Amino acid sequence: MTVNEVRFRQIHLDFHTSELIEGIGSGFDAKQFAKTLDDARVDSINLFVRCHHGMIYYDSKKFPERVHPHLKSRDMLKQQVEACRARGIHVNLYVTVRWDVYSYNEHPEWVAIDAEGRYSDYEKRGYLEAGFYRNLCVNTGYRQFLKENLQEVMEEIPAEGVWFDASFVVECVCPTCMKGMREAGLNPKNAADRKAYSEITYHDWVQDMSAQVRAFNPDYNIFYNKGHVGRVDKPVLDDYTYAAFESLPGGPWGYMDFPVSVKYIRTLGKETVGMTGRFHTSWGDNSSFRNKAALEFECYNMLAQGSKCNIGDQLEPSGVLSEAMYELIGEVYSQVEKKESWCREVVAVTDIGVFTPEEFYGADTGHLPEASEGVCRMLQESGHQFDFIDSAENFLKYKVLILPDVIPVSEEFGRRLQHYLDNGGSIIASFESGLNPEKTMFTLPAWGVRYKGNAPYSPDFIVPSGDIGSGLKQAEHVMYKQGAWVEAEGGERLADAIESVFNRSFEQFSSHLHSPSSGKVGYPAIVKKGRVIYFIHPVFGQYHDNAPLWVKTLVRNALNMLLPDPLLKHNGPSTLLATVNEQAAENRQVVHLLHYIPERRSKTMDIIEDVIPLHDTRISVKVDRDVTGVLLVPDNKPLDYETKDGRIEFLVPKITGHQMVELSFRK
Ligand SMILES: [Zn+2]
Structure with missing residues (x-):
């Protein structure tokens, strides 16, 4: 000290x-x-x-x-x-x-x-x-x-x-x-x-x-x-x-x-x-x-x-x-x-790197890029461990990189991303992320798509199916924000966009909100090529806008496909916030579990009033060393745990607001 x-x-x-x-x-x-x-x-x-x-x-x-x-x-x-x-x-x-x-x-x-x-x-x-x-x-x-x-x-x-x-x-x-x-x-x-x-x-x-x-x-x-x-x-x-x-x-x-x-x-x-x-x-x-x-x-x-x-x-x-x-x-x-x-003296343990839009667009007091907030919410609500990074970071530290909505990729940045992919990395990109700074074409063929401009229909619709649609009904789901218009080029179409009958205007409109589906398959919506999954829609900005559960589910499914063995998994609700910190000097990791629910109870701000305990939450953490003990801290109460397939699993009997769990490693 x-x-x-x-x-x-x-x-x-x-x-x-x-x-x-x-x-x-x-x-x-x-x-x-x-x-x-x-x-x-x-x-x-x-x-x-x-x-x-x-x-x-x-x-x-x-x-x-x-x-x-x-x-x-x-x-x-x-x-x-x-x-x-x-x-x-x-x-x-x-x-x-x-x-x-x-x-x-x-x-x-x-x-x-x-x-x-x-x-x-x-x-x-x-x-x-x-x-x-x-x-x-x-x-x-x-x-x-x-x-x-x-x-x-x-x-x-x-x-x-x-x-x-x-x-x-x-x-x-x-x-x-x-x-x-x-x-x-x-x-x-x-x-x-x-x-x-x-x-x-x-x-x-x-x-x-x-x-x-x-x-x-x-x-x-x-x-x-x-x-x-x-x-x-x-x-x-x-x-x-x-x-x-x-x-x-x-x-x-x-x-x-x-x-x-x-x-x-x-x-x-x-x-x-x-x-x-x-x-x-x-x-x-x-x-x-x-x-x-x-x-x-x-x-x-x-x-x-x-x-x-x-x-x-x-x-x-x-x-x-x-x-x-x-x-x-x-x-x-x-x-x-x-x-x-x-x-x-802790360091966060993470397996996902998210490129910060701030590197390209700036940010200010209380004004962060909307894609940043959307991706942060989605990943937190899913128990994922992540950092925001800039294009100078060492990409190889991460299992998956996410380029949310608006990340331009210069030739030099593209070379570094390709090197990352060549070394076994995975990428999720959405909307205009991956386009060159002039927004005329995707910098890397690895995206598996060719850029044609803005999607001709907005809103349009997705019918989720297969792994990307896991947990969702096989029915049309609206995608509110306008996407990019692409053609698959060597990539597999995981989902297509369904066109509406027409774009809403003063000359042609139907009902209160956006136009209904025409049922006609229009263009690719989600494309996978190798270890890259590309969404045409600004899914992270969309989640920041009005948080459609199907949009989060689609992104979570894409992550499951690329990262089947994430650092942390839990069976708690989406309101449980979980992080993992490494304390090298003590030869241990500390899992933080927080359960407080901000609620919009007023016109201007979110309120937290109550502490609602969570009972019997199962936590699974990927570990690369032998674990010698699992303790609820600071009370030092030992927990039973199981080790299996490089993961450690334990049950936390009660989380009252905040609970830390220490995983100590063999020296
Ligand atoms: Zn001056």
């Missing part, structure tokens, strides 16, 4: 506090503050240097004008930090980056300018609306201020790390950025060039700040938060100590954002931290409580994905932590504390 080990039980303590509010820290007692955290088993906390209002919470000598005017003790941050560290609680110094009301009022020349010439606003809010979302530009004098503020606080208040927040990638056409773009040979009139320059700026700025922090103390933990970690972060991941996934299911993220995002970044070898909130909805939701079952699921799911936990909170202006809130947090974190020995 290093001095600054990234901890399991973190709190992110928001303290964005208007300069209009009086009595800041009026009830603050440093010892009580740290005791409340310690009692709730918190072992790391992000504490505020400077908030989105631009207010500072320590006794700054360089920027005294920015210290909150109603701060009772000017060294409140220092007292918070010292009291926490005295109890062994790690502290990350929180610094806001793009949002700072004081700075944009006092230095309008630091505000980023959007392509229309307006002050750039993250939420695209009008000038007269509430909120601190105007973006500052880090290519202006603001960067120097950031660095001086950071240097002063690091020297003044020793801690374990720095958390840069709201560190967004922002397009800007301020005079400095215009000059920078021209020098980089980029055209400010071109949107793609502005985007490229915003990423150049982000990478340059991150490297600059990390160099400053590491020059001060090479052991400091560093993270840059901006609501999503993905493609943009890959070139500068070495400048982060870990990747944290701000992903509050009550906010814009929902429940799919975290698994999709973390399953990619963890493949890049970066330590990960999941982040939810104690809020019912999202940040700033004062005096609201998250349902306990929801908070349990969110934290235990972080452990199941190989991540550590962070719960967001907002400190009251009085500086007093809510005892009721920390009772709730303590109920969950005391359980995390018992579980964490089985969660330290």
